[in-house]
Amino acid sequence: MRVTLFGASGLLGQELVREFHGSKPGGDERSGEHLTALSSKDADLRDRARVREVIFNSRPDWILLAAAYTDVDGCESNRDLAFAVNCEGAINVAEAAREAGSRLLFLSTDYVFDGCKGSPYEITDPRNPTSVYGKSKARAEERLLEILPEVSIVRTSWLFGHGSRCFPATILKLAAARPEISVVNDQRGSPTFAPDLASALAGLCRADARGIVHVTNSGNCTWYDFATEIVRASGLPAKVKPVTTAEFPRPARRPAYSVLSPASLHAYNIHMPEWQDALRRYLESAPATPVAQ
Numbered sequence: 001m002r003v004t005l006f007g008a009s010g011l012l013g014q015e016l017v018r019e020f021h022g023s024k025p026g027g028d029e030r031s032g033e034h035l036t037a038l039s040s041k042d043a044d045l046r047d048r049a050r051v052r053e054v055i056f057n058s059r060p061d062w063i064l065l066a067a068a069y070t071d072v073d074g075c076e077s078n079r080d081l082a083f084a085v086n087c088e089g090a091i092n093v094a095e096a097a098r099e100a101g102s103r104l105l106f107l108s109t110d111y112v113f114d115g116c117k118g119s120p121y122e123i124t125d126p127r128n129p130t131s132v133y134g135k136s137k138a139r140a141e142e143r144l145l146e147i148l149p150e151v152s153i154v155r156t157s158w159l160f161g162h163g164s165r166c167f168p169a170t171i172l173k174l175a176a177a178r179p180e181i182s183v184v185n186d187q188r189g190s191p192t193f194a195p196d197l198a199s200a201l202a203g204l205c206r207a208d209a210r211g212i213v214h215v216t217n218s219g220n221c222t223w224y225d226f227a228t229e230i231v232r233a234s235g236l237p238a239k240v241k242p243v244t245t246a247e248f249p250r251p252a253r254r255p256a257y258s259v260l261s262p263a264s265l266h267a268y269n270i271h272m273p274e275w276q277d278a279l280r281r282y283l284e285s286a287p288a289t290p291v292a293q
């Protein structure tokens with residue numbers, strides 16, 4: 001299987017490189033898999049000709065599109081950039097994929113939903129994004145399904161891992177510096193450990209997945225629950241105080257409830273670990289973080 005990855009320098013991308021590369025640069029040929037890993041310097045998604053060129057040069061069986069403009073609040077004030085990268089950029093990749101005869105797996109988000117449902121979102125639930133970021137991803141999903149009806153769209157949520165800023169790293173830093181930290185307790189979702197997601201994505205490619213699939217770690221929590229568990233598991237003395245979203249207004253409106261049903265993933269016989277187990281592995285493997293025994 002030949003794979004071309006856009007977004008190789010990102011939080012998820014770095015784990016996908018580890019997942020597909022094995023120990024050999026250029027790919028683990030023993031497993032019959034070869035990865036071409038691209039960052040924005042290799043190919044900007046907005047550059048249609050360059051996107052086409054790298055896809056035709058690498059001739060992949062699968063294209064993994066993990067590149068995106070992911071600053072959710074930044075998207076609110078940079079709407080044009082959000083749509084240019086997350087929607088038009090994705091269309092550039094999909095059109096080249098169609099021409100090259102490659103399969104495409106596009107990373108999308110729980111933020112395509114409005115958060116009003118109150119029970120886990122199924123892949124058939126209607127999109128109703130409340131943020132520019134969510135709107136750019138929702139529109140990309142719609143267009144990609146038109147361009148490539150067999151596209152694989154993987155929605156995930158609350159990503160964390162090594163190699164980039166993420167929620168647990170921020171909480172560890174704050175909890176080490178302050179006696180009390182305030183965290184919102186009225187947004188519920190599912191944390192997702194990047195290595196677990198990367199492994200599931202590889203499984204989906206090998207299973208020739210198509211259509212929308214929801215992939216998160218199992219279970220759900222609020223950001224406050226997540227922070228409380230991070231502080232408890234790391235043995236830090238800081239107190240975690242629950243607050244409301246209204247007390248901490250941000251430019252982008254986030255869904256209050258964005259738990260994604262795992263049924264679409266289970267259909268491929270792929271099962272994700274609980275988020276608490278994923279967090280334990282993150283903390284055990286965290287480089288230079290203050291983890292107490």
Ligand SMILES: NC(=O)c1ccc[n+]([C@@H]2O[C@H](COP(=O)([O-])OP(=O)(O)OC[C@H]3O[C@@H](n4cnc5c(N)ncnc54)[C@H](OP(=O)(O)O)[C@@H]3O)[C@@H](O)[C@H]2O)c1
Binds near residue numbers: 013
């Ligand atoms: N993080 C989350 O909580 C979360 C939740 C749900 C869904 N997702 C989705 O999951 C995917 C991976 O997210 P992530 O957190 O790993 O992202 P990330 O760490 O922010 O990395 C983004 C990647 O996209 C690349 N990129 C940005 N603009 C680009 C452009 N114009 N052209 C080409 N590449 C560009 C970056 O390359 P450079 O480093 O070279 O700039 C980087 O490799 C994204 O599609 C995201 O929307 C993320």
